[in-house]
Amino acid sequence: MSGRHPDPTRAFDMGPALLFVPGDRPERLSKALERADAAILDLEDAVAPEAKESARAAMIAADPDPARVIVRVNGPETADFARDLDALAQTRVRRVMAAKAEDPEALAPLEGYDVIALCETARGVLFAPRIAALPQVVALMWGAEDLVASLGGTSSRHDDGSYRDIARASRARVLLAAGAFGKSAIDAVHVDIADLDGLSNEARDAVASGFTATACIHPGQVATIRGAYAPPPEQVAWARGVLAAAEGARGVFRHEGRMIDEPILRHARSLVARAREVPRGAEG
Numbered sequence: 001m002s003g004r005h006p007d008p009t010r011a012f013d014m015g016p017a018l019l020f021v022p023g024d025r026p027e028r029l030s031k032a033l034e035r036a037d038a039a040i041l042d043l044e045d046a047v048a049p050e051a052k053e054s055a056r057a058a059m060i061a062a063d064p065d066p067a068r069v070i071v072r073v074n075g076p077e078t079a080d081f082a083r084d085l086d087a088l089a090q091t092r093v094r095r096v097m098a099a100k101a102e103d104p105e106a107l108a109p110l111e112g113y114d115v116i117a118l119c120e121t122a123r124g125v126l127f128a129p130r131i132a133a134l135p136q137v138v139a140l141m142w143g144a145e146d147l148v149a150s151l152g153g154t155s156s157r158h159d160d161g162s163y164r165d166i167a168r169a170s171r172a173r174v175l176l177a178a179g180a181f182g183k184s185a186i187d188a189v190h191v192d193i194a195d196l197d198g199l200s201n202e203a204r205d206a207v208a209s210g211f212t213a214t215a216c217i218h219p220g221q222v223a224t225i226r227g228a229y230a231p232p233p234e235q236v237a238w239a240r241g242v243l244a245a246a247e248g249a250r251g252v253f254r255h256e257g258r259m260i261d262e263p264i265l266r267h268a269r270s271l272v273a274r275a276r277e278v279p280r281g282a283e284g
Helices: 026-035 049-062 079-088 104-110 122-126 128-132 144-150 165-180 196-209 219-229 233-246 262-277
Strands: 017-022 038-042 069-073 095-098 114-119 137-142 184-187 213-216 253-255 258-260
Touching (some): 017 026, 026 038, 026 219, 049 079, 079 104, 114 122, 114 165, 122 128, 122 144, 128 137, 137 165, 165 184, 196 213, 258 262
Parallel strands (some): 017 038, 017 213, 038 069, 069 095, 137 184
Antiparallel strands (some): 253 258
């Protein structure tokens, strides 16, 4: 790659709160879109095997909003993948989340779609850079529980709710792979619905680390995610001040006792952009 720093925010314009909706309950989409920034209509884990065909039919009948709906299809290695794509072709949806993405070649049938590749197995995490390099992939997401299950483990978290090292390492690898190829990164769901403090801490860490959005499984989690992604007023004021000072500066300069160079200016631009996208006080 060249010395240019890719801007992942240009690859994926949904977020910060992405709410999963069961694929066999498309009547919940309108309510989900009232609460969240975008909805992920889930044809995979949220739908029992015997209900998948009816879920596909319900998706077609619902005619989801292509501007704010992502459809999660079953993994490319499953028989349901091709059936999901046949059904998807009968809708206007152009954004697809590929569950259990592992083999870059298996994502070839999704050319023409904007693909969010869900790296949630050991192989998927290891192949994340190759997956991120695909032109149809606009974002990577990681998943903790499927990842640990693929390793034969039993839990992605310690008793205190913090991630185990393997989950933290996988989260970082997926984020790095996305950033290296100018793609966005989406953070995993927080499955403890009642633990809003834990969700807030994870979402604040996600945005500070470079994630573009966080997925969630309950409408009650949306406001917490938005609040975490909305930068505090004092940070926004600092960022605007730095950018204003940079207009009259040449190269590295000093501002409020701090050395300012191009990486710091990129941080400031990101804060100002987030303030526009998630205004503080409008998180709920």
